[in-house]
Amino acid sequence: MKNAKSIAVGAAMLCGVFTASVASAATTLESVKEKGHLQCGVTSGLPGFSQPDDKGNWTGIDVDTCRAVAAAIFGDAKAVEFTPLTAKERFTALQSGEIDMLSRNTTWTLTRDASLGLNFAGVNYYDGQGFLVNKGIGVDDATQLDGATVCIQAGTTTELNLSDYFRAKGMEYKPIVFDTSEQTVQGFASGRCDVLTSDRSQLAALRSKLSDPDSAKILPNTISKEPLGPVVRQGDDQWFNIVKWVLSVQINAEELGVTSANVDDMLKSDNPNIQRLLGTDGDMGAKLGLPADFGAKAIKQVGNYGEMYDRNVGPDTPLGLERGINALWTEGGVMYAPPVR
Amino acid sequence: MAESTMKAPKKRIDPVRWARENLFSSWHNTILTLLVGYLIVTSVGPLLNWVLLDANFQGSDPSDCTGAGACWLFINQRLNFFIYGFYPEEFQWRVDIMFGLLALSFAPQFIERFPGRKWLGLFGLTGLPIVGYFLIPGGLFGLEEVQSSKWGGLMLTLILAYIGIIASLPIGTLLALGRRSEMPIIRGLCVVFIEVWRAVPLITVLFMASVMLPLFLPEGMNFEKLARALIGITLWQSAYMAEVIRGGLQAIPRGQYEAASALGLGYWKKMGLIILPQALKLVIPGIVNTFISLFKDTTLVLIIGLFDILGTVQSTVTDPAWQNVAVEGYVFVAFCFWVFCFGISRYSQNLERKLDTGHRT
Numbered sequence: 001m002k003n004a005k006s007i008a009v010g011a012a013m014l015c016g017v018f019t020a021s022v023a024s025a026a027t028t029l030e031s032v033k034e035k036g037h038l039q040c041g042v043t044s045g046l047p048g049f050s051q052p053d054d055k056g057n058w059t060g061i062d063v064d065t066c067r068a069v070a071a072a073i074f075g076d077a078k079a080v081e082f083t084p085l086t087a088k089e090r091f092t093a094l095q096s097g098e099i100d101m102l103s104r105n106t107t108w109t110l111t112r113d114a115s116l117g118l119n120f121a122g123v124n125y126y127d128g129q130g131f132l133v134n135k136g137i138g139v140d141d142a143t144q145l146d147g148a149t150v151c152i153q154a155g156t157t158t159e160l161n162l163s164d165y166f167r168a169k170g171m172e173y174k175p176i177v178f179d180t181s182e183q184t185v186q187g188f189a190s191g192r193c194d195v196l197t198s199d200r201s202q203l204a205a206l207r208s209k210l211s212d213p214d215s216a217k218i219l220p221n222t223i224s225k226e227p228l229g230p231v232v233r234q235g236d237d238q239w240f241n242i243v244k245w246v247l248s249v250q251i252n253a254e255e256l257g258v259t260s261a262n263v264d265d266m267l268k269s270d271n272p273n274i275q276r277l278l279g280t281d282g283d284m285g286a287k288l289g290l291p292a293d294f295g296a297k298a299i300k301q302v303g304n305y306g307e308m309y310d311r312n313v314g315p316d317t318p319l320g321l322e323r324g325i326n327a328l329w330t331e332g333g334v335m336y337a338p339p340v341r
Numbered sequence: 342m343a344e345s346t347m348k349a350p351k352k353r354i355d356p357v358r359w360a361r362e363n364l365f366s367s368w369h370n371t372i373l374t375l376l377v378g379y380l381i382v383t384s385v386g387p388l389l390n391w392v393l394l395d396a397n398f399q400g401s402d403p404s405d406c407t408g409a410g411a412c413w414l415f416i417n418q419r420l421n422f423f424i425y426g427f428y429p430e431e432f433q434w435r436v437d438i439m440f441g442l443l444a445l446s447f448a449p450q451f452i453e454r455f456p457g458r459k460w461l462g463l464f465g466l467t468g469l470p471i472v473g474y475f476l477i478p479g480g481l482f483g484l485e486e487v488q489s490s491k492w493g494g495l496m497l498t499l500i501l502a503y504i505g506i507i508a509s510l511p512i513g514t515l516l517a518l519g520r521r522s523e524m525p526i527i528r529g530l531c532v533v534f535i536e537v538w539r540a541v542p543l544i545t546v547l548f549m550a551s552v553m554l555p556l557f558l559p560e561g562m563n564f565e566k567l568a569r570a571l572i573g574i575t576l577w578q579s580a581y582m583a584e585v586i587r588g589g590l591q592a593i594p595r596g597q598y599e600a601a602s603a604l605g606l607g608y609w610k611k612m613g614l615i616i617l618p619q620a621l622k623l624v625i626p627g628i629v630n631t632f633i634s635l636f637k638d639t640t641l642v643l644i645i646g647l648f649d650i651l652g653t654v655q656s657t658v659t660d661p662a663w664q665n666v667a668v669e670g671y672v673f674v675a676f677c678f679w680v681f682c683f684g685i686s687r688y689s690q691n692l693e694r695k696l697d698t699g700h701r702t
Contacts, residue, residue: 044646045656052656055430056422056493082427083490083566084646084656089552096555098566181659182667205661318661 028232028239029073029289032100037079040066041099044084047205048313048321049105049125049228058082061312062103065124065230065247068302069101072246072294077301091116094233101243102231107157121243123229124305125313126325126334128222129161130200132207135217137194142221146171151184151193153177161224162197185209188216199226201313204320242288249295251337252277253304255328260303263296277340284340295340305335403663415666416673419657423673426493426648432485435476436496442469443499451691466507473500489567493648495677497567501574501639501649502681506632508575513582514621518612520583521590531583538580543638546573551645570642578635585627589620622696629689633682650674 032038042050042062050060063082071077083099094102095117106112107127108120133139137148142165152159154177166173176193178184185206188196198206203218210216230247232240253259256274258266266274275281278299279292286292302308309326313319327333364374395410398417406412416423425433446465449455477500480486492500519531538546550569558564593616601611621628640651648656654670 044643044648044652045659047659047661051660052422052427052653054418054422056425056427081488081490084648086644086646088548088644089646092552092555096558098555180655205659208661209665211665 028100028236029242032073036074037081038066038070038073038101039081039083039099040069041083041085041090041093041102041104042066043104044086046105046202048201048317048319050082050084050103059312061124061308062105062228062230064302064308064312065103066101068250068298068308069230069243069246071298071301072242072249072290075291075293075297077298091118094118094231097233100232100239103229104231105228106231107226108229117234118231119234119240121230121232121240122247122337123227124247124308125201125228127199127201127226127228129158129197129224129226130203130222131219132188132196132198132203132216133219134188134191134194135215139194139219142219142223143169143171145173145195147173148195149174149176149193151176151178151187151196153181153184153198154179157224158197158199165223181206182209201319201321205318208318208320238289242290245288245340246294246298247305248337249277249298249340250302250305250308251328251335252340253295253299254306254335255330255337258299258304259307260300263300267296273340282341406664411669411672412663412666413669415663415669419653422494422657423650423653424495426497426653427491428487428493428496429485429491432479432487435479435484439469439473439476439496442472443503447688450688470504470507489565492567494653495650497642497647498636498639498649498651499681501571501642502632502636504571505574505578505635505639509578509582509635510628512575512579514586514617516579516583517586517590520587535580535583538577539584541577543574543577544641544644546577547641547645549573566645567647570645570647574635574639578631581631582628585624585631586620588627589622589624590616592623593620622693625689625693625696629685633685636682636685637678650677 026034040063042058042060045051046060048060050058050062053059066080066082067077070080073079083093085093085099085102085104090102090104090106091112093099101121102118103124106120108123112118113120131142131145133145139145139148145166150162150173152162152175159175159177162173162175176187178187181198181202184196184198187193188206189210196203196206200218200222207213207216207218230243232243234240252273256271256277258274258277263278267278267280269275269278269280272281276284278296279285279294283292285294288294291297303311306328309323310316313321315322323331323333325333326335329336365371391410393410397406397410397412397414399405400414401418403415406414421430421433425436428436443465446461446469449458449461452458455461475481476484477492478487478489516531516535519527520535522528522531547570550573551566554569597615597619598611601615606614640649642649643652643655646652651674654674658667658670660666
């Protein structure tokens, strides 16, 4: 046992050496520019976050986060290649340099941030775990779920959060575990369980798959914090800053009312905040190693944060998610980006 | 030339008599017949309704799927993605050429008198992978490069299965010969190789290839995920193939080996001219069995994030814009697999008949 542990530690150190040597060989920005495209890791199919559409083009809020970075670097939001990754592979792919950034519905936690050689470059969606219940059982709040049968998808942190929550409240539950999300919905629809639990961002979509969506409702409780965001390798601060600030620029743009539609007019704005954001004043781009108009390019081609949200997961999409805590801090949410100055 | 013998009279089929003999011969057979008949009558109707009569084929968006039947429209809309994955549309002709060549090489094998049939088959086994090697990834002869991460769908399934199949046969043959070799080092190496690769599940091999391997390689050597998966599949499949072929080698009587040696043939001539042709012919069913199982096992690449045909379907059936299209998606995948596996199976039976020289006693 002890032996196995030391081997594991040795292997981890070896990995550390490799990633360190990778980072020192050439900066990520240089190697991305040399390749001519950004290599971005995404999920292999999660509605609203990253999923191939009819034409095989990737769409979703995670995908747009990558496109914005590509637009900032190359002035071309299409200069990005996507690598679909499973949950198990995602960190290895980033550590080994197979991808330049990971934008794959990944929760920012202490363990991941501190022990995997990664840096979380911000949050593009604040998610949390919630419950979908059958209206027939007459439950309005998760605290009334004592003794419920719960449908869960196997192998996700959802399982752990659920057991933590019920234990903390001193309640009993009976889990019924399924392999895929479709099976979980089928289990719920066929009445094998009273409650289905999943990330709130997915509950609305799962509900819409029911033959009678009105028979079920989403409870107001959120039992876990799942801040999702782009991730980069540790050890390349310039690249970390680029990814972090492209997202921040998008959030700031929404706050300042700059959209993809009006960005060209905004270039003439005399608001110093907007001038710095779009690169008409100051040398913000140069500080990151990017062109001066990187913000303008990202907003023009991908849009500000609000546009990105509305296009992929907002109320008018099949996912139909209200802004909620993902609204700007000025509108009662927690989306708050440090200022560009 | 006049026919000197009379043909046996054609057996007249009397339906009532046939039914009495086969379906109602005893009371328990009668019960079974009625039961099965009832099941068929009650299930075929709804199935037919779902698959064809109530199904939706035409339209442009999810709202056109109205009927209680299957929504084939979904498959129709995504067919391009299911076949080519992310392969850019303007270069898909390159894949089409490969599909065409594949059909051209193997379809004639079913037609006895097709001219140059043998050469086409030989091309399918040797030339086709070479053409594919240049045509599909591109990057040479002025062809635009298409990264392997963009390959997907049915095309990727076929690439994985095809390369796995044609590479594992020669490697497996060599391993089988090595395992029966009299040279202890070669024998030892082959035994270790076979036993190690055969003792791990394919899923483990794929995980090692996609998750562990990159960590141990320096940056410059970071070769593509697809290549890593292909090497893993090929080595794994070779170990299985080796054991099937060894079964054939063992079935050849000792006299054949001795007779070949008595003719003064060296080792390779003995194996190549006398032993292997007989042994391989004997184990065709076993070889084809492993081919078919490999063909289906390729779906496991799903767990390392490669989009084979099952992966493309699975990633799109969760699209919230469509209502419950999972069943249609999976039926479509099952149908594709059935077509190919059945084709392989028919081809092998054809081959068996053709090679049957009636030596069996």
